[in-house]
Amino acid sequence: MATGRTHRPATRSRGIPEATVARLPLYLRALTALSERSVPTVSSEELATAAGVNSAKLRKDFSYLGSYGTRGVGYDVEYLVYQISRELGLTQDWPVVIVGIGNLGAALANYGGFASRGFRVAALIDADPAMAGKPVAGLPVRHTDELESIITDNGVSIGVIATPAGAAQQVCDRLVAAGVTSILNFAPTVLSVPEGVDVRKVDLSIELQILAFHEQRKAGEETSPAQETAVAATAQPRSGAGVRPAPGGRKGPDGDVPAVMPA
Amino acid sequence: MATGRTHRPATRSRGIPEATVARLPLYLRALTALSERSVPTVSSEELATAAGVNSAKLRKDFSYLGSYGTRGVGYDVEYLVYQISRELGLTQDWPVVIVGIGNLGAALANYGGFASRGFRVAALIDADPAMAGKPVAGLPVRHTDELESIITDNGVSIGVIATPAGAAQQVCDRLVAAGVTSILNFAPTVLSVPEGVDVRKVDLSIELQILAFHEQRKAGEETSPAQETAVAATAQPRSGAGVRPAPGGRKGPDGDVPAVMPA
């Protein structure tokens, strides 16, 4: 999923490759866990395993940030945590607004991973007047009318859209007009935004459909497209392809195309 | 490529690139919308715009499925809907289980995009005995003890994990042992699975961090290096609040409301 869009070739002169940026949070999480266990240093091999990636890839990723490792020893956990946090911009506080407080919006509002990672829910916004004032996750829901003032008053630059598909573009337009320049879209719609605004999209339906594709392939390799619900417990994966040396007989997810993408 | 081990360059005539597979649901959605408006045919240019991609890319994607278009005219909407649905395996019914009925799990259970796209929630499972029997989205929550029997009885091959990070691997192991071969993971953890099991992961925290990275770069392009203090280890707030999403806020007709978020 390259930046294949109305955007610059993503080759920012000072730029870290998009693929690397997408993995930094993964490393950060693994490092944070090590930090809490007071582990002083970690090798690329260990950290790579913890993050579920290849060690060579990890080293190359870190090489874009600078030379923070010590040969023969590994990486200093605390130092690396700081460097990555700084690189991702997590050393500052990012106020975000969540628009659309339905089941999903409420779930997002209750998500604990916000505060611990530099994000703060500035406000919850919903179009339903009946929701106004109602407390969700400790915050009173504000009505859509206040959207613009909330954005400007709090200096919000990141917005999360969790509305039905039909309302997404309209909400998006208002967010952008009010000054938001980064949007995380949960609505199953293609959003149009002006130049300079980043959009990432998360779509459950698409994820499931991709899984279904692979599942179908696994389940019925020779079977006709008839209905088949019974799943053999011992699915025999075709052995045609060369077997990759899997550590411990298990494989961590070594690659993945997120359902999110720049727009 | 949530499918790590699927290295099979161009062996099969069935070898559809992962990147293409990931876009098929996008095309399908756009086509479905056209179908509902009774549009008979559509050109690659129009469809590409609707799906938010490049027309050349779209044509190339379709070329992997076969030649379903008519030169000088375009593609037959209905026929293409069927072909893509079949390719994705959506012409059959996929029972799925959702494990971990917290805020997120409940949101997923209420997600309307399931049924309309070939998926059916076979059961909601939670480890909390207090939740057992409680209706969520019209289904009674089942206790974890029943996990194995539910999987086998319903022939479930796709599982959704919406538990806290700490429980994810254990749940994953049990799902796999019971016969599940595709997992959609919302917990912020790297899951280890045996060969042949597909895992896709959705992580809100990571998405936001990626946005923050770009946001920081946009903001700090002309601004002087802002003030910042090194934040050592971040305290991880354990989710304790028992606030749950209002069950009354049911979504409309069949509008999709995607959902996503790590525990």
Added chain:
DNA sequence: CCATCTTTGTGCACGCGTTCACAAAGGCAT
């Protein structure tokens, strides 16, 4: 039946991302 116009299908080139493999660098024991 032929000319013209539209749109598909794809060969080709380019660039990003991944992986290999190894020299350089640093620690540590002797």
Added chain:
DNA sequence: ATGCCTTTGTGAACGCGTGCACAAAGATGG
């Protein structure tokens, strides 16, 4: 110091995905 061992950092090769540009295919009108 010196030599050995470990691990980083990276040059280079390779493969995948993207986008261009155009010839082929089919519709349409005269």
